[in-house]
Amino acid sequence: MTQERPIYVVGGGLAGSECAWQLAERGHSVVLIEMRGVQSTPAHTTDRLAELVCSNSFGSQTDYSAPGQLKWEAEKLGSLILKAARESTIPAGMALGVDRVVFANSITEAIANHPRIRIERRVVRDLADIPRPTVIATGPLTDQSLAESIRNHLRDDGDAATSGADAVGTATAGAESEFLYFFDAIAPIIDVDTINMDIAFKADRFDNGTNDYINCPFDKEPYFKFIEAIKNARKIEPKEFENVPYFESCMPIEVMVDRGPLTPRFGPMSPNGIRHPKTGEKPYAVVQLRQENREATSYNMVGFQTKMAYGDQKEVFRMIPGLENAEFLKLGSIHRNMYIHSPRKLSPVLSSKKDAELFFAGQITGVEGYFDSTCIGLLVARFLHDRLSGREVAMPPRETAFGSLLNAITEPKKHFQPTNINFGLFPVPDMKTRNQKDRELKREVQLEIAKAAMTKWVSETTGLG
Numbered sequence: 326m327t328q329e330r331p332i333y334v335v336g337g338g339l340a341g342s343e344c345a346w347q348l349a350e351r352g353h354s355v356v357l358i359e360m361r362g363v364q365s366t367p368a369h370t371t372d373r374l375a376e377l378v379c380s381n382s383f384g385s386q387t388d389y390s391a392p393g394q395l396k397w398e399a400e401k402l403g404s405l406i407l408k409a410a411r412e413s414t415i416p417a418g419m420a421l422g423v424d425r426v427v428f429a430n431s432i433t434e435a436i437a438n439h440p441r442i443r444i445e446r447r448v449v450r451d452l453a454d455i456p457r458p459t460v461i462a463t464g465p466l467t468d469q470s471l472a473e474s475i476r477n478h479l480r481d482d483g484d485a486a487t488s489g490a491d492a493v494g495t496a497t498a499g500a501e502s503e504f505l506y507f508f509d510a511i512a513p514i515i516d517v518d519t520i521n522m523d524i525a526f527k528a529d530r531f532d533n534g535t536n537d538y539i540n541c542p543f544d545k546e547p548y549f550k551f552i553e554a555i556k557n558a559r560k561i562e563p564k565e566f567e568n569v570p571y572f573e574s575c576m577p578i579e580v581m582v583d584r585g586p587l588t589p590r591f592g593p594m595s596p597n598g599i600r601h602p603k604t605g606e607k608p609y610a611v612v613q614l615r616q617e618n619r620e621a622t623s624y625n626m627v628g629f630q631t632k633m634a635y636g637d638q639k640e641v642f643r644m645i646p647g648l649e650n651a652e653f654l655k656l657g658s659i660h661r662n663m664y665i666h667s668p669r670k671l672s673p674v675l676s677s678k679k680d681a682e683l684f685f686a687g688q689i690t691g692v693e694g695y696f697d698s699t700c701i702g703l704l705v706a707r708f709l710h711d712r713l714s715g716r717e718v719a720m721p722p723r724e725t726a727f728g729s730l731l732n733a734i735t736e737p738k739k740h741f742q743p744t745n746i747n748f749g750l751f752p753v754p755d756m757k758t759r760n761q762k763d764r765e766l767k768r769e770v771q772l773e774i775a776k777a778a779m780t781k782w783v784s785e786t787t788g789l790g
């Protein structure tokens with residue numbers, strides 16, 4: 326099938342790359358516009374498509390988890406990002422960890438070599454500058470001028486006009502605004518040769534047999550000293566974002582410490598399921614390091630997103646047993662993250678309520694995380710394809726992980742917050758849960774129903790052209 330008008334996808338991140346690929350595979354001509362190469366964002370460091378800005382993990386891929394189910398469904402739907410991720414894996418226990426360079430190179434090559442995709446390197450500053458149909462997949466760090474243009478477009482006609490940087494620079498978390506904001510932070514990366522393996526050791530939680538993580542063990546007293554040092558370190562907090570909330574699953578370590586000295590020990594520093602391979606002892610707390618690249622020359626600090634000043638980070642993190650002489654290849658940092666109030670502003674297929682040919686995809690729609698953003702890019706490609714083919718849009722069944730995620734960002738609600746896939750988003754099966762065993766059974770039933778519904782949807786929608 327050949328589409329006469331090209332489709333414009335703005336943003337060559339995770340959602341944009343997946344969306345462009347899916348559309349091209351369905352016979353459409355696609356122009357993918359990416360600004361990196363001309364202008365970067367505060368978090369990206371390369372011009373590669375689908376660059377991962379922080380962790381190198383796409384999250385759990387176990388069969389019995391909600392993120393695992395999302396991946397199972399994405400595989401059925403032929404996700405390019407998932408395929409490339411699986412071809413770029415590094416050891417990461419039950420998670421889908423990737424070598425970020427290998428991964429981004431593979432996506433860049435696949436897109437650049439696709440006969441129906443043309444890549445343009447430029448900054449889109451105004452929605453009016455792009456022909457329709459368009460998919461905006463510019464992510465949480467959308468260029469400021471385009472963000473303003475989107476805001477002006479989405480503003481209700483009766484809203485008071487605001488202009489200039491204030492229009493998007495003001496931190497607004499209220500349910501009535503077009504845009505909502507929160508913080509996202511980045512964790513440091515360490516040169517493996519500078520980790521003292523006489524102190525640190527390889528092990529996985531609950532001995533799953535892979536030994537993929539390096540663990541830096543804490544005794545009780547050094548743990549509390551470390552927590553105190555985090556408390557006292559200088560923090561970078563841009564004034565304009567003072568009232569902006571953090572997203573729970575990407576919370577800086579010092580914000581966790583502010584909640585209580587033991588909070589990290591119940592979070593990323595939990596010693597649960599970890600035993601020293603030589604002594605068999607369980608440490609009081611641990612810092613886990615995950616392999617960063619295929620060559621295993623660098624490791625990142627799991628859950629150690631931070632907004633500490635650079636100098637203080639080095640000092641504080643070198644208090645971690647085994648990291649006394651650590652060399653940091655990249656230090657942690659913090660960035661504002663922006664998303665649209667999708668339930669108010671977008672249609673059920675994620676197009677603007679004011680412009681049926683203007684679609685949004687990825688994190689900007691209010692999903693959170695690399696893979697969830699990817700999946701929204703994939704869905705939007707299918708919606709747009711159905712629209713352009715002149716037939717009714719085939720919505721993913723509500724029981725599936727895709728349907729549940731979409732429902733979470735389109736169903737009207739008072740307090741809209743970014744979310745990633747979790748069991749709470751799936752429909753509740755008709756069964757009573759009284760204890761943990763029942764809850765596990767309920768989840769099994771949810772996954773079974775989801776798999777059956779997705780299998781049916783795929784067979785009904787495949788080959789429609």
Ligand SMILES: Cc1cc2nc3c(=O)[nH]c(=O)nc-3n(C[C@H](O)[C@H](O)[C@H](O)COP(=O)(O)OP(=O)(O)OC[C@H]3O[C@@H](n4cnc5c(N)ncnc54)[C@H](O)[C@@H]3O)c2cc1C
Pocket residue numbers: 335336337338339340341358359360361365366368369375376377378379380381382383447448449450462463464465466467468471509510511575659660661662686687688689693694695696698699
């Ligand atoms: C600092 C930070 C850390 C994060 N850490 C994690 C993490 O560890 N794990 C996780 O799962 N998620 C993380 N996220 C959340 C999120 O999942 C990622 O940001 C993800 O990349 C979102 O995918 P996306 O495709 O929507 O946006 P992106 O991958 O950011 O892609 C958007 C693309 O649009 C381009 N662009 C922006 N504006 C324009 C314009 N005007 N014209 C042309 N191109 C433009 C950008 O250069 C970029 O390439 C983090 C987010 C931030 C901000």
